[in-house]
Every structure is written in structure tokens, then in C-alpha cells.
Amino acid sequence: xxxxxxxxxxxxxxxxxxxxxxxxxxxxxxxxxxxxxxxxxxxxxxxxxxxxxxxxxxxxxxxxxxxxxxxxxxxxxxxxxxxxxxxxxxxxxxxxxxxxxxxxxxxxxxxxxxxxxxxxxxxxxxxxxxxxxxxxxxxxxxxxxxxxxxxxxxxxxxxxxxxxxxxxxxxxxxxxxxxxxxxxxxxxxxxxxxxxxxxxxxxxxxxxxxxxxxxxxxxxxxxxxxxxxxxxxxxxxxxxxxxxxxxxxxxxxxxxxxxxxxxxxxxxxxxxxxxxxxxxxxxxxxxxxxxxxxxxxxxxxxxxxxxxxxxxxxxxxxxxxxxxxxxxxxxxxxxxxxxxxxxxxxxxxxxxxxxxxxxxxxxxxxxxxxxxxxxxxxxxxxxxxxxxxxxxxxxxxxxxxxxxxxxxxxxxxxxxxxxxxxxxxxxxxxxxxxxxxxxxxxxxxxxxxxxxxxxxxxxxxxxxx
Amino acid sequence: xxxxxxxxxxxxxxxxxxxxxxxxxxxxxxxxxxxxxxxxxxxxxxxxxxxxxxxxxxxxxxxxxxxxxxxxxxxxxxxxxxxxxxxxxxxxxxxxxxxxxxxxxxxxxxxxxxxxxxxxxxxxxxxxxxxxxxxxxxxxxxxxxxxxxxxxxxxxxxxxxxxxxxxxxxxxxxxxxxxxxxxxxxxxxxxxxxxxxxxxxxxxxxxxxxxxxxxxxxxxxxxxxxxxxxxxxxxxxxxxxxxxxxxxxxxxxxxxxxxxxxxxxxxxxxxxxxxxxxxxxxxxxxxxxxxxxxxxxxxxxxxxx
Numbered sequence: 107x108x109x110x111x112x113x114x115x116x117x118x119x120x121x122x123x124x125x126x127x128x129x130x131x132x133x134x135x136x137x138x139x140x141x142x143x144x145x146x147x148x149x150x151x152x153x154x155x156x157x158x159x160x161x162x163x164x165x166x167x168x169x170x171x172x173x174x175x176x177x178x179x180x181x182x183x184x185x186x187x188x189x190x191x192x193x194x195x196x197x198x199x200x201x202x203x204x205x206x207x208x209x210x211x212x213x214x215x216x217x218x219x220x221x222x223x224x225x226x227x228x229x230x231x232x233x234x235x236x237x238x239x240x241x242x243x244x245x246x247x248x249x250x251x252x253x254x255x256x257x258x259x260x261x262x263x264x265x266x267x268x269x270x271x272x273x274x275x276x277x278x279x280x281x282x283x284x285x286x287x288x289x290x291x292x293x294x295x296x297x298x299x300x301x302x303x304x305x306x307x308x309x310x311x312x313x314x315x316x317x318x319x320x321x322x323x324x325x326x327x328x329x330x331x332x333x334x335x336x337x338x339x340x341x342x343x344x345x346x347x348x349x350x351x352x353x354x355x356x357x358x359x360x361x362x363x364x365x366x367x368x369x370x371x372x373x374x375x376x377x378x379x380x381x382x383x384x385x386x387x388x389x390x391x392x393x394x395x396x397x398x399x400x401x402x403x404x405x406x407x408x409x410x411x412x413x414x415x416x417x418x419x420x421x422x423x424x425x426x427x428x429x430x431x432x433x434x435x436x437x438x439x440x441x442x443x444x445x446x447x448x449x450x451x452x453x454x455x456x457x458x459x460x461x462x463x464x465x466x467x468x469x470x471x472x473x474x475x476x477x478x479x480x481x482x483x484x485x486x487x488x489x490x491x492x493x494x495x496x497x498x499x500x501x502x503x504x505x506x507x508x509x510x511x512x513x514x515x516x517x518x519x520x521x522x523x524x525x526x527x528x529x530x531x532x533x534x535x536x537x538x539x540x541x542x543x544x545x546x547x548x549x550x551x552x553x554x555x556x557x558x559x560x561x562x563x564x565x566x567x568x569x570x571x
Numbered sequence: 572x573x574x575x576x577x578x579x580x581x582x583x584x585x586x587x588x589x590x591x592x593x594x595x596x597x598x599x600x601x602x603x604x605x606x607x608x609x610x611x612x613x614x615x616x617x618x619x620x621x622x623x624x625x626x627x628x629x630x631x632x633x634x635x636x637x638x639x640x641x642x643x644x645x646x647x648x649x650x651x652x653x654x655x656x657x658x659x660x661x662x663x664x665x666x667x668x669x670x671x672x673x674x675x676x677x678x679x680x681x682x683x684x685x686x687x688x689x690x691x692x693x694x695x696x697x698x699x700x701x702x703x704x705x706x707x708x709x710x711x712x713x714x715x716x717x718x719x720x721x722x723x724x725x726x727x728x729x730x731x732x733x734x735x736x737x738x739x740x741x742x743x744x745x746x747x748x749x750x751x752x753x754x755x756x757x758x759x760x761x762x763x764x765x766x767x768x769x770x771x772x773x774x775x776x777x778x779x780x781x782x783x784x785x786x787x788x789x790x791x792x793x794x795x796x797x798x799x800x801x802x803x804x805x806x807x808x809x810x811x812x813x814x815x816x817x818x819x820x821x822x823x824x825x826x827x828x829x830x831x832x833x834x835x836x837x838x839x840x841x842x843x844x845x846x847x848x849x850x851x852x853x854x855x856x857x858x859x860x861x862x863x864x865x866x867x868x869x870x871x872x873x874x875x876x
Binding site (some may be wrong): 218221224225239243247248266387388392394397398468527529530532533536537540544545562563564565 | 612613630631632633695698700701719722723726757818819822823824838839840841842844
């Protein structure tokens with residue numbers, strides 16, 4: 107009897123606790139909504155302030171820290187130690203008092219590490235980085251120095267126009283700058299192009315494939331001639347990368363997904379390619395995808411400015427003269443890149459900025475180009491008659507890939523601004539593309555699945571039809 | 572004198588309790604606190620009561636899916652692992668079995684390989700295009716085209732994961748059962764033999780009931796381990812899930828386990844610490860519940876015996 111009385115008391119207490127938490131939670135939520143509503147009103151004034159700031163700053167020189175004064179230990183978390191140390195060694199010849207604390211980190215773990223460090227109240231690296239996929243989210247964190255403001259005074263007009271929205275935070279401030287322009291084309295295997303299109307010349311091939319309709323028609327012929335063994339792309343993701351990248355329209359306005367027709371258009375294209383048998387079903391970045399670089403079954407691959415040295419040559423090292431890069435049907439696109447900025451609580455801001463400034467606005471830009479083949483996004487470097495002749499590449503049959511990417515493709519480029527939802531959208535796109543590939547769903551089903559799945563990843567999303 | 576002894580006892584156990592409070596109890600309580608908040612890990616927390624828990628069971632489609640996936644994996648892999656571990660243990664317990672030491676070691680080795688490595692090994696083995704399994708089946712003429720093992724087909728994908736888990740864990744179960752078998756008195760078997768009991772009858776009527784404590788132990792730790800399954804499915808699906816940025820759970824989220832869902836919710840694109848903490852707390856309640864039910868079932872049967 108006593109035992110059952112005890113159980114009843116425990117039960118009543120538990121229910122009251124649960125109810126109290128729920129009710130209090132609802133109240134707190136309502137109160138917060140009201141507070142938000144009150145706070146929202148004045149934010150519309152912000153753009154005017156931004157414009158004024160930019161106009162004023164164009165007359166001020168970008169800050170170059172004094173080599174004698176800049177000192178301290180600069181921490182960076184990075185994934186390309188060899189490349190970074192090459193640059194750093196040259197940098198310390200100019201800034202001898204600056205030391206390096208290099209922490210090796212996988213690029214895929216960067217956002218997690220930053221996030222958990224902020225949560226744990228730990229120190230962040232003095233130089234902050236942001237790869238393209240997590241960048242939108244990273245830029246929402248209040249950890250970046252405003253490079254528009256004092257003392258940095260970065261002159262945006264000196265930068266290639268397309269990199270500015272890629273390093274701008276939601277408040278409109280320039281938080282980071284790409285250290286490498288990433289215009290992208292289509293890499294292809296010259297012997298396969300010669301065999302199936304009659305030419306391996308990039309210009310001729312671009313002229314032969316001016317749009318995606320022609321590309322698909324030609325692809326069907328390739329399929330037929332090869333008895334079904336040769337694919338235009340190794341994976342649906344490669345096709346998506348190019349097609350989606352060619353659409354620079356912004357994805358979001360606040361929490362509203364705008365331009366849903368872009369998704370519809372690209373889903374339609376990839377389904378068309380899939381149905382025509384132009385896309386193999388390898389997984390991007392998987393062992394089978396890497397090994398496909400050496401085979402004779404896949405013709406085209408997305409190729410950004412970092413592609414030749416980090417993707418193509420390492421996976422097909424003994425094939426000098428076998429590869430070329432062309433302008434894709436309907437033009438180039440932007441693919442990848444990393445922004446560099448300064449942590450706003452760093453104790454060595456001058457030293458951290460000294461490195462970024464040196465690599466982008468100083469002599470480091472030349473070192474970048476000569477040592478690593480990186481072209482920094484500065485207008486003045488490539489204005490006029492920039493001499494691309496030293497970059498003729500025997501691996502690409504003597505083709506000047508740099509000239510194609512930076513002189514032909516880059517000036518025409520428009521890029522999609524990054525948003526905090528980019529990773530979530532990629533997750534859902536990934537899921538839907540796999541459904542197209544594995545289950546053969548239609549473009550309409552793909553779009554419906556995308557619209558149905560997106561709110562699961564972004565609960566407050568509003569899809570504007 | 573006695574007081575002195577007790578004082579030293581307390582002093583010696585203090586480091587354990589400090590470690591327990593700092594690294595287990597406090598994080599556990601703090602996680603519960605976070606589960607009542609709306610928090611992305613950055614910025615201000617907002618108290619929302621039990622909303623995260625309500626979301627899990629009402630509007631969040633991934634939690635229920637991950638729970639069902641995890642349950643399906645546990646329900647298929649645990650019995651298979653137990654049966655295989657028990658059979659191999661009984662076979663190797665026979666002293667006439669030649670090479671028993673070698674087989675004991677070779678069967679136990681997969682258990683000490685890190686789950687990350689196991690996931691990657693299986694990922695490479697069952698890769699649709701470059702995997703050795705498909706190449707072998709095609710070269711033997713069994714298949715014309717390779718099977719897309721990890722491509723999102725519910726049966727194949729789960730089959731591979733269950734195969735991985737059974738292969739990895741049955742060696743450990745075998746060792747547990749070998750220990751259990753050695754604790755059974757040979758006199759019982761002799762008596763059974765004298766009474767004319769067949770080997771199969773002896774196994775079911777004597778060996779199996781006497782191994783019940785071991786079975787209880789492996790079932791409980793398997794349920795706890797199964798509920799926390801993350802590394803193996805995550806690594807197994809790496810190749811197929813990394814088209815763009817990676818899809819949690821792989822194609823069609825077929826291997827989205829509760830822990831993977833937690834990881835993706837808290838540290839992935841959603842970055843929702845509050846909901847993530849609610850997932851772990853709900854998982855904790857499930858683990859306690861299942862373990863309790865498991866213990867009750869076995870203890871109940873013991874009483875009947």
C-alpha cells in the first residue's frame with residue numbers, strides 16, 4: 107500500500123515537472139517572439155550606412171603593417187602544410203619578427219572545430235579561413251574583423267568583383283578575401299575527344315559544344331559509337347557542379363528560398379543527361395572516381411583553377427599531353443576557394459593581417475603565382491597585357507590553362523553569394539541527385555522531393571514559388 | 572584507528588569522484604540543460620522547455636527514421652553475432668579441435684581493429700565500381716554487372732552493415748562464451764553423458780542455460796553499443812555520400828543511426844545543439860529502458876528455473 111502511494115506521488119511530481127517545463131517554454135518563446143518583433147524595425151536603415159563606409163574608404167590606403175613593428179606568434183589551422191610553409195618562409199624574410207604556430211587540420215573538420223572552440227570559450231586561430239561550402243555559416247559568426255573598417259581599409263575596388271560577395275558577411279562587411287581565384291572550366295581527355303568529336307582542340311571543342319542541348323545530342327552519339335562504354339561525365343555530381351555553378355542567382359533572401367526555377371532547370375538537365383546514359387554512377391571523391399582519371403570511359407570533369415595540380419595530375423601522373431581544359435557549354439562557373447580573414451579577438455591582429463595583406467596586396471601575390479601557381483583576385487595584376495606565356499603547360503599538351511581560366515573565363519564570371527544555408531541545401535541536393543541516379547526519378551519528382559526535404563534541414567525556410 | 576582507515580579510504584576514492592563529477596555527471600546534467608534550450612552553440616541560449624523533445628517525436632522526420640534504422644540494425648545483428656559467437660566458442664572449446672589457439676586469435680582480431688578502419692575497409696571492398704567483391708563476382712561469372720551494395724537499396728545497404736558488425740563483434744562474444752564455458756563444471760557434462768544425453772540435448776539443456784549470465788551480459792552491451800552506432804555506418808557510406816557535401820545517413824538516409832543523426836544535428840549543417848542534446852537524452856532513456864527490459868527478461872527466466 108505504502109509502495110503504491112509512493113508511486114502515485116512520484117507520478118504526480120513528474121507530470122507537474124513536465125507540464126511546468128512545457129508551459130514555461132511556451133511563455134519564454136512567446137516573449138522572445140515579441141522581443142524580436144520590437145527589435146526588427148530599425149534594421150532596414152543598415153544599407154545606407156554600408157554605402158557611405160565603402161565610398162569613404164576608397165580614398166584610404168589599405169593597411170600594410172610595418173615589418174619592424176609586426177610581431178608575435180600567429181596561429182593558423184590549415185590543411186596544406188607544404189604550400190603554406192612555402193609562402194610563410196618567404197613572408198618571414200619580410201616580417202622576421204612574426205612566428206608561426208601551424209596546426210594541421212582536415213578542411214572538412216574546420217567548421218566543427220571553430221564551432222566547438224567558440225562554444226567552449228577557447229582561442230581561435232589568428233588567421234581564419236573559410237572554404238566555399240561552410241563559408242556562409244562561418245561568416246555568420248561574430249569572429250571576423252571587418253576588413254572594410256580601420257585599420258585595414260581594404261579597397262574593394264582593387265579586388266575582382268566576383269570575390270567580394272564571397273567574403274562578405276550578412277551585415278555587408280568584408281570579412282575575408284579569397285587567396286586564389288577559382289574560375290572553372292571542363293577538363294577532358296584529349297584522345298577521347300579526338301576519337302569521338304574529331305578534335306582535341308579546346309577552342310574547336312567549345313565551338314562544337316556551345317550549349318547543353320548540343321552537348322547532350324553529341325553525348326548520345328558518343329554513347330552509340332562507343333557501344334555504351336563511354337560516358338560524358340563520371341558522376342551526376344560533376345554535371346550538377348557545372349550546371350548549378352553556371353547560375354549565379356542568389357539562392358536565399360533571408361530565410362526565403364528564391365529562384366526555385368534554377369533548381370527545376372538544373373534537375374531537368376541532369377535527368378535528361380541521366381536518361382540519355384551520359385552519366386556514369388561513380389561517387390565524387392571516391393576511389394573509383396579518382397581511378398577513372400586514368401581510364402578511357404569518361405570524357406569530361408569539372409576543373410577549377412586548383413584542379414590541374416590537386417586533382418588531375420595526382421590521379422593521372424603519367425599522362426603528359428593527355429588532358430585539356432575548355433570553356434564549358436554556356437560558359438564558365440566558380441568552383442571552390444578559401445577566404446582568409448583575421449580573428450576579431452586575436453592578440454596579433456597586425457601580424458595576422460600582415461600575412462594576408464602580403465599575400466594578396468603585397469609581393470606575396472607574385473610568390474603565390476610563381477611558387478604555387480595561385481592567382482590572387484586583384485584586378486591590377488591582370489589588367490592590360492598580362493604575360494601568361496610562362497604558364498604553357500606540357501602536361502596539358504602545351505595548352506595555357508591559366509590563360510583560359512583567368513583571361514577567358516574569369517572576366518565573364520558572376521557568382522552566387524554564399525549563405526548560412528549552403529551546407530543544408532547541398533545535403534538535400536546530394537540526397538535528391540542520388541535518387542535520380544539510383545532510382546531514376548523524374549525531374550518533377552526530384553524538385554518535389556527537394557522541396558519536401560529542405561524544410562527538414564532548414565525548419566524556418568520559406569520556399570517562394 | 573578505524574576513523575583513520577575510513578579517512579584514507581575516502582581520500583583514495585576522491586580522485587575517482589572528482590573525475591566522475593567533472594567528466595561525466597556535470598556534462599550529463601549540462602547536456603540536459605542544453606536540451607531545454609534553443610541554441611546553435613554560438614550566441615545566447617533561449618529556454619524553450621520540452622519543445623526539443625516534442626519536436627523529436629512530432630515534426631522531426633530524421634529522429635524516428637534514425638531510431639527505426641538503429642532498431643532494425645540491432646535486431647538483425649545482435650542475434651546473428653550471439654549465435655555465431657556461441658557456435659564458434661563451443662567448437663573451439665573442444666580440446667580435440669586442432670588449431671584452436673589460432674582460430675581464437677584470428678576470430679578475435681577484427682574486434683581490436685578500430686571501427687574507423689573497419690568501416691573504410693568495407694567501403695573499399697563493396698565499392699560498386701572499384702570494390703574487390705564485385706570484381707570477384709564478375710570474374711567468377713556469378714554477376715554480369717556489379718551490385719551497387721551501398722547505393723541506398725535498403726536490403727543491400729543494411730546487409731553490408733550487419734555483415735560488418737557481425738564480423739567485427741562475434742570474436743568478442745566468442746571469448747566471452749569461452750570464458751563462460753570454462754566455468755561450467757565438467758562433472759555436469761559427465762553426469763549428462765552417463766544419463767545418456769545426446770550432444771545436442773546437452774547443449775540446449777545444460778550449456779545454454781548455464782551460459783545465461785554471459786548471454787545477458789553480451790545482449791546488454793550489444794544493445795548499448797548498437798544504440799551508439801556511428802563510426803561504422805559513417806565510414807561505410809563515406810564514398811557514396813560525399814557527392815557534394817555529404818548526406819547524413821548515405822543515399823536515402825538508409826543508415827542514418829541515432830548517433831549519426833545527433834552528430835549531424837548538432838555539428839552538421841543544422842547546427843542545433845539543443846535538439847542534438849535532446850536526441851542524446853532520449854537515446855539515454857531508451858538505453859536504460861532496453862537494458863532494464865533485457866535484465867528483467869533474463870532474471871525472470873532465472874526465477875522460473
